[in-house]
Amino acid sequence: MTRGEPRAWLPPGRIAAVCLSVDDVHPTAAIDGRAAGDVAREALDHLGWLLDRHPLLHATLFVTPDWRARPPATTRRLVQRVPVLRDWTYATRPWPRGVSRVDRHPGFVAMLQRLPRTDVALHGLHHVCRGPGAVAEFGHRSRAACRAMLQRGTAIFDAAGLAWSRGVSPPGWQAPPGLLAAMDDLDMSFIASARDLVTAADPCARTNGSGLRGLSLVFPEAVPGTRLVHITTNFQATSTRERAFSILGLGGLLSIKAHLFTRFGSYRALDGLDRPYASSLDQLLASIEDAYGESAWWPRMADVAERVRTMRPSPAVLA
Numbered sequence: 001m002t003r004g005e006p007r008a009w010l011p012p013g014r015i016a017a018v019c020l021s022v023d024d025v026h027p028t029a030a031i032d033g034r035a036a037g038d039v040a041r042e043a044l045d046h047l048g049w050l051l052d053r054h055p056l057l058h059a060t061l062f063v064t065p066d067w068r069a070r071p072p073a074t075t076r077r078l079v080q081r082v083p084v085l086r087d088w089t090y091a092t093r094p095w096p097r098g099v100s101r102v103d104r105h106p107g108f109v110a111m112l113q114r115l116p117r118t119d120v121a122l123h124g125l126h127h128v129c130r131g132p133g134a135v136a137e138f139g140h141r142s143r144a145a146c147r148a149m150l151q152r153g154t155a156i157f158d159a160a161g162l163a164w165s166r167g168v169s170p171p172g173w174q175a176p177p178g179l180l181a182a183m184d185d186l187d188m189s190f191i192a193s194a195r196d197l198v199t200a201a202d203p204c205a206r207t208n209g210s211g212l213r214g215l216s217l218v219f220p221e222a223v224p225g226t227r228l229v230h231i232t233t234n235f236q237a238t239s240t241r242e243r244a245f246s247i248l249g250l251g252g253l254l255s256i257k258a259h260l261f262t263r264f265g266s267y268r269a270l271d272g273l274d275r276p277y278a279s280s281l282d283q284l285l286a287s288i289e290d291a292y293g294e295s296a297w298w299p300r301m302a303d304v305a306e307r308v309r310t311m312r313p314s315p316a317v318l319a
Protein backbone atom coordinates (compact mmCIF):
# COMPACT_ATOMS: atom_id res chain seq x y z
CA MET A 1 0.00 0.00 0.00
CA THR A 2 1.73 3.12 -1.16
CA ARG A 3 -0.87 5.71 -0.36
CA GLY A 4 -4.37 5.86 1.02
CA GLU A 5 -5.88 3.88 3.84
CA PRO A 6 -6.82 0.33 2.80
CA ARG A 7 -9.84 0.25 5.10
CA ALA A 8 -11.20 3.60 3.85
CA TRP A 9 -13.74 1.80 1.68
CA LEU A 10 -15.42 0.33 4.77
CA PRO A 11 -18.12 2.02 6.82
CA PRO A 12 -16.87 3.73 9.99
CA GLY A 13 -15.96 1.28 12.72
CA ARG A 14 -15.57 -1.73 10.41
CA ILE A 15 -12.19 -3.25 9.64
CA ALA A 16 -13.07 -6.02 7.17
CA ALA A 17 -16.09 -7.34 5.28
CA VAL A 18 -17.73 -10.63 4.27
CA CYS A 19 -20.27 -11.24 1.56
CA LEU A 20 -21.83 -14.42 0.21
CA SER A 21 -23.34 -14.94 -3.21
CA VAL A 22 -25.00 -17.89 -4.91
CA ASP A 23 -24.99 -18.36 -8.71
CA ASP A 24 -27.27 -20.42 -10.98
CA VAL A 25 -30.38 -19.81 -8.87
CA HIS A 26 -33.47 -20.87 -10.87
CA PRO A 27 -36.50 -23.13 -10.43
CA THR A 28 -34.60 -26.28 -11.65
CA ALA A 29 -36.05 -28.93 -13.92
CA ALA A 30 -36.22 -32.63 -13.10
CA ILE A 31 -32.59 -33.79 -13.33
CA ASP A 32 -30.35 -36.44 -11.84
CA GLY A 33 -33.32 -38.42 -10.56
CA ARG A 34 -34.79 -35.53 -8.61
CA ALA A 35 -38.15 -33.91 -9.21
CA ALA A 36 -38.56 -30.44 -10.69
CA GLY A 37 -37.76 -27.82 -8.07
CA ASP A 38 -36.03 -30.20 -5.65
CA VAL A 39 -32.47 -29.06 -6.37
CA ALA A 40 -33.39 -25.41 -5.85
CA ARG A 41 -35.28 -26.14 -2.65
CA GLU A 42 -32.48 -28.26 -1.16
CA ALA A 43 -29.80 -25.66 -1.88
CA LEU A 44 -31.93 -22.76 -0.66
CA ASP A 45 -32.77 -24.73 2.49
CA HIS A 46 -29.03 -24.93 3.17
CA LEU A 47 -28.73 -21.19 2.62
CA GLY A 48 -31.67 -20.57 4.95
CA TRP A 49 -29.99 -22.71 7.59
CA LEU A 50 -26.81 -20.62 7.31
CA LEU A 51 -28.76 -17.35 7.50
CA ASP A 52 -30.57 -18.60 10.62
CA ARG A 53 -27.32 -19.49 12.35
CA HIS A 54 -25.52 -16.27 11.38
CA PRO A 55 -27.82 -13.30 11.95
CA LEU A 56 -25.27 -10.81 10.59
CA LEU A 57 -24.87 -12.65 7.29
CA HIS A 58 -26.50 -11.35 4.10
CA ALA A 59 -26.54 -13.09 0.73
CA THR A 60 -26.90 -12.04 -2.89
CA LEU A 61 -28.71 -14.54 -5.11
CA PHE A 62 -27.78 -14.39 -8.78
CA VAL A 63 -30.92 -15.65 -10.47
CA THR A 64 -31.30 -16.66 -14.12
CA PRO A 65 -34.66 -15.24 -15.27
CA ASP A 66 -35.37 -17.91 -17.93
CA TRP A 67 -32.92 -20.78 -17.49
CA ARG A 68 -32.59 -22.94 -20.64
CA ALA A 69 -29.36 -24.91 -20.06
CA ARG A 70 -29.57 -28.67 -19.90
CA PRO A 71 -26.88 -30.90 -18.39
CA PRO A 72 -23.97 -31.28 -20.82
CA ALA A 73 -24.65 -34.11 -23.27
CA THR A 74 -22.32 -36.11 -25.41
CA THR A 75 -24.77 -36.53 -28.26
CA ARG A 76 -23.48 -33.55 -30.26
CA ARG A 77 -19.77 -34.18 -30.09
CA LEU A 78 -19.51 -34.60 -33.87
CA VAL A 79 -21.13 -31.22 -34.52
CA GLN A 80 -18.81 -29.61 -31.99
CA ARG A 81 -15.82 -30.72 -34.05
CA VAL A 82 -16.95 -28.96 -37.23
CA PRO A 83 -15.56 -25.41 -37.59
CA VAL A 84 -18.18 -22.68 -38.14
CA LEU A 85 -21.04 -25.14 -37.58
CA ARG A 86 -20.09 -25.50 -33.94
CA ASP A 87 -20.24 -21.72 -33.53
CA TRP A 88 -23.87 -21.73 -34.63
CA THR A 89 -25.01 -24.78 -32.72
CA TYR A 90 -25.87 -25.35 -29.09
CA ALA A 91 -23.41 -27.81 -27.54
CA THR A 92 -26.42 -29.36 -25.83
CA ARG A 93 -29.94 -28.70 -27.07
CA PRO A 94 -31.48 -26.23 -24.58
CA TRP A 95 -34.89 -26.21 -22.96
CA PRO A 96 -37.46 -24.16 -24.88
CA ARG A 97 -37.89 -20.56 -23.77
CA GLY A 98 -40.25 -20.10 -20.85
CA VAL A 99 -40.02 -23.55 -19.23
CA SER A 100 -38.07 -22.22 -16.23
CA ARG A 101 -39.08 -18.57 -16.46
CA VAL A 102 -39.28 -17.43 -12.88
CA ASP A 103 -42.59 -15.58 -13.28
CA ARG A 104 -44.15 -18.95 -14.19
CA HIS A 105 -42.96 -20.52 -10.93
CA PRO A 106 -44.65 -18.68 -8.06
CA GLY A 107 -43.63 -21.37 -5.58
CA PHE A 108 -39.97 -20.74 -6.40
CA VAL A 109 -40.45 -16.98 -6.14
CA ALA A 110 -42.11 -17.44 -2.73
CA MET A 111 -39.16 -19.57 -1.65
CA LEU A 112 -36.76 -16.74 -2.52
CA GLN A 113 -38.92 -14.15 -0.82
CA ARG A 114 -39.05 -16.17 2.41
CA LEU A 115 -35.28 -16.07 2.79
CA PRO A 116 -34.22 -13.31 5.18
CA ARG A 117 -31.49 -10.76 4.39
CA THR A 118 -31.06 -11.70 0.73
CA ASP A 119 -31.35 -9.80 -2.49
CA VAL A 120 -31.67 -10.91 -6.10
CA ALA A 121 -29.55 -9.87 -9.06
CA LEU A 122 -29.11 -11.14 -12.62
CA HIS A 123 -27.20 -14.24 -13.64
CA GLY A 124 -27.61 -13.88 -17.40
CA LEU A 125 -30.95 -14.36 -19.15
CA HIS A 126 -30.99 -17.98 -20.38
CA HIS A 127 -27.60 -19.27 -19.17
CA VAL A 128 -26.94 -20.86 -22.54
CA CYS A 129 -25.61 -19.81 -25.93
CA ARG A 130 -24.58 -21.29 -29.24
CA GLY A 131 -20.99 -22.32 -29.74
CA PRO A 132 -18.24 -23.81 -27.57
CA GLY A 133 -18.78 -21.20 -24.82
CA ALA A 134 -22.03 -23.01 -24.01
CA VAL A 135 -23.06 -20.74 -21.10
CA ALA A 136 -21.13 -17.50 -21.73
CA GLU A 137 -24.16 -15.82 -23.25
CA PHE A 138 -22.86 -12.23 -23.08
CA GLY A 139 -19.62 -13.15 -24.84
CA HIS A 140 -19.06 -11.17 -28.07
CA ARG A 141 -22.53 -9.61 -27.85
CA SER A 142 -23.02 -6.00 -28.82
CA ARG A 143 -23.89 -3.30 -26.35
CA ALA A 144 -27.42 -3.14 -27.75
CA ALA A 145 -27.86 -6.92 -27.56
CA CYS A 146 -26.60 -7.02 -23.97
CA ARG A 147 -28.86 -4.13 -23.03
CA ALA A 148 -31.88 -5.94 -24.48
CA MET A 149 -30.98 -9.10 -22.55
CA LEU A 150 -30.66 -7.20 -19.28
CA GLN A 151 -33.95 -5.44 -19.86
CA ARG A 152 -35.66 -8.71 -20.72
CA GLY A 153 -34.28 -10.33 -17.57
CA THR A 154 -35.36 -7.57 -15.23
CA ALA A 155 -38.80 -7.44 -16.91
CA ILE A 156 -39.22 -11.12 -16.00
CA PHE A 157 -38.25 -10.33 -12.39
CA ASP A 158 -40.81 -7.52 -12.38
CA ALA A 159 -43.48 -9.84 -13.79
CA ALA A 160 -42.65 -12.31 -11.01
CA GLY A 161 -42.99 -9.60 -8.35
CA LEU A 162 -39.36 -10.15 -7.42
CA ALA A 163 -37.47 -7.11 -6.17
CA TRP A 164 -33.98 -6.96 -7.68
CA SER A 165 -30.67 -5.23 -7.15
CA ARG A 166 -28.83 -3.57 -10.02
CA GLY A 167 -26.05 -6.08 -10.49
CA VAL A 168 -24.91 -8.96 -12.70
CA SER A 169 -22.87 -12.11 -12.32
CA PRO A 170 -22.34 -13.11 -15.96
CA PRO A 171 -22.57 -16.85 -16.77
CA GLY A 172 -19.18 -18.31 -17.57
CA TRP A 173 -17.68 -15.21 -15.85
CA GLN A 174 -17.55 -13.51 -19.27
CA ALA A 175 -18.06 -9.74 -19.16
CA PRO A 176 -17.26 -8.29 -22.62
CA PRO A 177 -17.16 -4.52 -23.19
CA GLY A 178 -20.69 -4.64 -24.62
CA LEU A 179 -22.05 -5.94 -21.31
CA LEU A 180 -20.20 -3.35 -19.23
CA ALA A 181 -21.43 -0.53 -21.45
CA ALA A 182 -24.98 -1.87 -21.43
CA MET A 183 -24.96 -2.07 -17.62
CA ASP A 184 -23.79 1.53 -17.47
CA ASP A 185 -26.55 2.52 -19.92
CA LEU A 186 -29.11 1.03 -17.53
CA ASP A 187 -27.51 2.61 -14.46
CA MET A 188 -26.65 -0.76 -12.97
CA SER A 189 -24.18 -0.60 -10.11
CA PHE A 190 -22.17 -3.79 -9.63
CA ILE A 191 -20.70 -6.74 -11.47
CA ALA A 192 -19.11 -9.90 -10.11
CA SER A 193 -17.16 -11.23 -13.07
CA ALA A 194 -13.77 -12.33 -11.80
CA ARG A 195 -13.04 -15.45 -9.81
CA ASP A 196 -9.51 -15.91 -8.56
CA LEU A 197 -8.95 -18.57 -5.91
CA VAL A 198 -5.20 -18.88 -6.43
CA THR A 199 -3.47 -15.49 -6.34
CA ALA A 200 -2.18 -14.79 -2.84
CA ALA A 201 -4.01 -12.15 -0.84
CA ASP A 202 -2.16 -8.86 -0.99
CA PRO A 203 -3.32 -5.24 -1.10
CA CYS A 204 -1.95 -4.92 -4.63
CA ALA A 205 -3.02 -8.37 -5.91
CA ARG A 206 -4.90 -8.29 -9.22
CA THR A 207 -7.31 -10.88 -10.59
CA ASN A 208 -5.76 -13.46 -12.86
CA GLY A 209 -8.28 -16.29 -13.08
CA SER A 210 -11.74 -16.62 -14.62
CA GLY A 211 -13.47 -13.54 -16.00
CA LEU A 212 -12.13 -9.99 -15.90
CA ARG A 213 -8.41 -9.71 -15.18
CA GLY A 214 -6.35 -6.98 -13.61
CA LEU A 215 -8.93 -5.93 -11.01
CA SER A 216 -8.35 -5.90 -7.27
CA LEU A 217 -8.41 -9.33 -5.66
CA VAL A 218 -9.34 -8.10 -2.20
CA PHE A 219 -11.03 -4.68 -2.53
CA PRO A 220 -14.15 -3.69 -4.44
CA GLU A 221 -13.25 -1.15 -7.08
CA ALA A 222 -14.61 0.73 -10.08
CA VAL A 223 -14.27 -1.03 -13.42
CA PRO A 224 -12.11 1.33 -15.51
CA GLY A 225 -14.14 3.45 -17.91
CA THR A 226 -17.45 2.70 -16.20
CA ARG A 227 -19.41 3.59 -13.08
CA LEU A 228 -19.71 -0.09 -12.15
CA VAL A 229 -18.25 -1.54 -8.98
CA HIS A 230 -16.51 -4.86 -9.36
CA ILE A 231 -16.50 -7.50 -6.64
CA THR A 232 -14.09 -10.39 -7.06
CA THR A 233 -14.93 -13.91 -5.95
CA ASN A 234 -11.89 -14.78 -3.87
CA PHE A 235 -13.15 -17.73 -1.82
CA GLN A 236 -15.10 -20.95 -2.41
CA ALA A 237 -15.44 -24.48 -1.02
CA THR A 238 -11.91 -25.45 -2.03
CA SER A 239 -10.30 -22.41 -0.36
CA THR A 240 -8.58 -22.50 3.01
CA ARG A 241 -9.48 -20.81 6.27
CA GLU A 242 -6.06 -19.13 6.12
CA ARG A 243 -6.96 -17.49 2.80
CA ALA A 244 -10.15 -16.11 4.31
CA PHE A 245 -8.33 -14.60 7.27
CA SER A 246 -5.56 -13.20 5.05
CA ILE A 247 -8.13 -11.25 3.02
CA LEU A 248 -9.90 -10.03 6.15
CA GLY A 249 -6.59 -9.06 7.74
CA LEU A 250 -5.93 -6.69 4.84
CA GLY A 251 -9.21 -4.87 5.43
CA GLY A 252 -10.54 -6.56 2.30
CA LEU A 253 -13.84 -8.02 1.18
CA LEU A 254 -14.01 -11.78 1.62
CA SER A 255 -16.36 -12.67 -1.25
CA ILE A 256 -17.60 -16.23 -0.87
CA LYS A 257 -19.20 -18.00 -3.82
CA ALA A 258 -21.56 -20.94 -3.92
CA HIS A 259 -23.48 -22.46 -6.81
CA LEU A 260 -26.95 -23.94 -6.71
CA PHE A 261 -25.85 -27.22 -8.26
CA THR A 262 -23.48 -29.78 -6.86
CA ARG A 263 -24.03 -31.96 -9.91
CA PHE A 264 -25.43 -30.99 -13.31
CA GLY A 265 -25.37 -34.16 -15.37
CA SER A 266 -21.73 -35.08 -15.82
CA TYR A 267 -20.61 -31.64 -14.59
CA ARG A 268 -19.61 -31.52 -10.92
CA ALA A 269 -19.44 -28.11 -9.24
CA LEU A 270 -16.81 -27.77 -6.54
CA ASP A 271 -18.85 -25.21 -4.65
CA GLY A 272 -22.41 -26.58 -4.92
CA LEU A 273 -24.44 -25.51 -1.91
CA ASP A 274 -24.82 -28.96 -0.39
CA ARG A 275 -24.79 -29.91 3.27
CA PRO A 276 -20.97 -30.38 3.52
CA TYR A 277 -20.27 -26.94 1.99
CA ALA A 278 -22.92 -25.31 4.18
CA SER A 279 -21.36 -26.96 7.25
CA SER A 280 -17.86 -25.80 6.37
CA LEU A 281 -19.15 -22.27 5.75
CA ASP A 282 -20.94 -22.42 9.10
CA GLN A 283 -17.63 -23.14 10.84
CA LEU A 284 -15.78 -20.45 8.89
CA LEU A 285 -18.42 -17.79 9.58
CA ALA A 286 -18.46 -18.70 13.29
CA SER A 287 -14.69 -18.27 13.50
CA ILE A 288 -14.92 -14.89 11.73
CA GLU A 289 -17.63 -13.81 14.16
CA ASP A 290 -15.44 -14.88 17.08
CA ALA A 291 -12.41 -13.01 15.73
CA TYR A 292 -14.10 -9.83 14.46
CA GLY A 293 -17.41 -9.48 16.26
CA GLU A 294 -19.16 -6.26 15.30
CA SER A 295 -16.05 -4.89 13.63
CA ALA A 296 -16.76 -6.92 10.48
CA TRP A 297 -19.25 -5.65 7.89
CA TRP A 298 -21.65 -8.22 6.38
CA PRO A 299 -23.18 -6.48 3.35
CA ARG A 300 -25.15 -7.55 0.32
CA MET A 301 -23.24 -6.82 -2.89
CA ALA A 302 -25.59 -3.91 -3.60
CA ASP A 303 -24.56 -2.38 -0.26
CA VAL A 304 -20.89 -2.66 -1.23
CA ALA A 305 -21.60 -0.98 -4.56
CA GLU A 306 -23.51 1.84 -2.95
CA ARG A 307 -20.73 2.43 -0.46
CA VAL A 308 -17.95 2.46 -3.09
CA ARG A 309 -19.90 4.61 -5.55
CA THR A 310 -20.25 7.32 -2.94
CA MET A 311 -16.45 7.42 -2.60
CA ARG A 312 -14.25 9.23 -5.09
CA PRO A 313 -11.75 7.92 -5.96
CA SER A 314 -12.44 4.25 -5.21
CA PRO A 315 -10.26 2.61 -2.52
CA ALA A 316 -8.27 0.41 -4.87
CA VAL A 317 -7.29 3.46 -6.89
CA LEU A 318 -5.79 4.81 -3.70
CA ALA A 319 -3.91 1.57 -3.10
Ligand SMILES: [Zn+2]
Pocket residue numbers: 023024123127171172
Ligand atom coordinates in the same frame (compact mmCIF):
# COMPACT_ATOMS: atom_id res chain seq x y z
ZN1 LIG B 1 -23.87 -20.01 -13.90
